Amino acid sequence: MSYDLIVLGSSAMDVFAVSRRLKPEKHDRHELIVLPSEQILWLDNAIHDVGGGGLIAAVLCARQGLKPALVSKLGADIFARTIEQILSEEKVGLDHIVTDRKHHTDNTIRLTVNGKHQTLLKYQGSYISLTPREIKMPKVKKGWLYIATLPAEYKTLRTAVNWAKQHKLNVAIHPNNVHTLKSNRLWSLLAECDLVILNRDELSMLLGGYYSATEGLVAAHQHGLKKLALYDGLEGSYYMNENNIFHAPAYKKTKPLEITGAEDSFAAGLLAATIAGETVAKCLALAGAQAAASLSVVGGRSGILRKPLVKEQKLKHFVISDQTRHN
Numbered sequence: 001m002s003y004d005l006i007v008l009g010s011s012a013m014d015v016f017a018v019s020r021r022l023k024p025e026k027h028d029r030h031e032l033i034v035l036p037s038e039q040i041l042w043l044d045n046a047i048h049d050v051g052g053g054g055l056i057a058a059v060l061c062a063r064q065g066l067k068p069a070l071v072s073k074l075g076a077d078i079f080a081r082t083i084e085q086i087l088s089e090e091k092v093g094l095d096h097i098v099t100d101r102k103h104h105t106d107n108t109i110r111l112t113v114n115g116k117h118q119t120l121l122k123y124q125g126s127y128i129s130l131t132p133r134e135i136k137m138p139k140v141k142k143g144w145l146y147i148a149t150l151p152a153e154y155k156t157l158r159t160a161v162n163w164a165k166q167h168k169l170n171v172a173i174h175p176n177n178v179h180t181l182k183s184n185r186l187w188s189l190l191a192e193c194d195l196v197i198l199n200r201d202e203l204s205m206l207l208g209g210y211y212s213a214t215e216g217l218v219a220a221h222q223h224g225l226k227k228l229a230l231y232d233g234l235e236g237s238y239y240m241n242e243n244n245i246f247h248a249p250a251y252k253k254t255k256p257l258e259i260t261g262a263e264d265s266f267a268a269g270l271l272a273a274t275i276a277g278e279t280v281a282k283c284l285a286l287a288g289a290q291a292a293a294s295l296s297v298v299g300g301r302s303g304i305l306r307k308p309l310v311k312e313q314k315l316k317h318f319v320i321s322d323q324t325r326h327n
Helices: 053-063 078-089 154-166 183-192 200-207 213-222 262-275 280-295 320-326
Strands: 005-008 012-019 025-027 030-032 045-051 068-071 073-075 098-100 107-113 117-123 144-147 170-173 195-199 227-231 237-241 244-248 316-319
Touching (some): 005 053, 045 053, 053 068, 073 078, 154 170, 183 200, 195 200, 200 213, 213 237, 213 244, 213 320, 227 262, 237 280, 244 280, 262 280
Parallel strands (some): 005 068, 005 144
Antiparallel strands (some): 025 030, 107 117, 244 316
């Protein structure tokens, strides 16, 4: 089968557990969720859904009419079979997913108490064990490689980008957990990518200090990044290209029901719009609409929209050279 988008990223099973009986307790200025030992804890709700940055991106892009293939790694268990069945139903290519009996499929239990306090119990074993030798890329002649989840090893990341360049593909990357890789290596690789999408906290971490959104974008431009989209939650989003910075307000300000998958949906939505050749304003609006929809439901996949009709927002425009002079 011919694909126009290759997504490299994690696939996982998420469990959303809700308890109103548990109450957070304060200990040394921190609020803790204390679980009683050797007792049954009755939940008010429990929802299961598939997730992971790679899976969310592949499903979202498939729903926009693209033909994505997912390159990921799963265990040999019931979670893996569920994920593969859903990917097949969503028309995502799964022939290049690695199955390994040595590891269970990644999964997360998200325990929410009192409607707002959340603790995550997370297992990561399959995707982080993905090695360069295990990456089997589909045969493609043109299109994009999207790195939705950073591999644990730089060598694996480097192998994927090199493959894309050899096959003359555009490269987009969503570098989360940037602290796991050396920043100088990562900056060099990001400068080779055609589109970088990340949040403000990750950008500040990559830069080694606190930066406002515009300060961070200017600094990233000085590091050689070509195009960068910045997700800043309810503060909106930013897009930097060449000597310009654009800011769009949050597409829809609402009280989040669940934040899981919002940033992944924003990033994939922006990529899908970019591939479709949309304007910067339309790209940010489509990405913002996907993030807002994700915030309104439980589970990252549940909120993914199919070709949403959006209204372009009025953007604020900054010139990077002006920002540099002011600093």
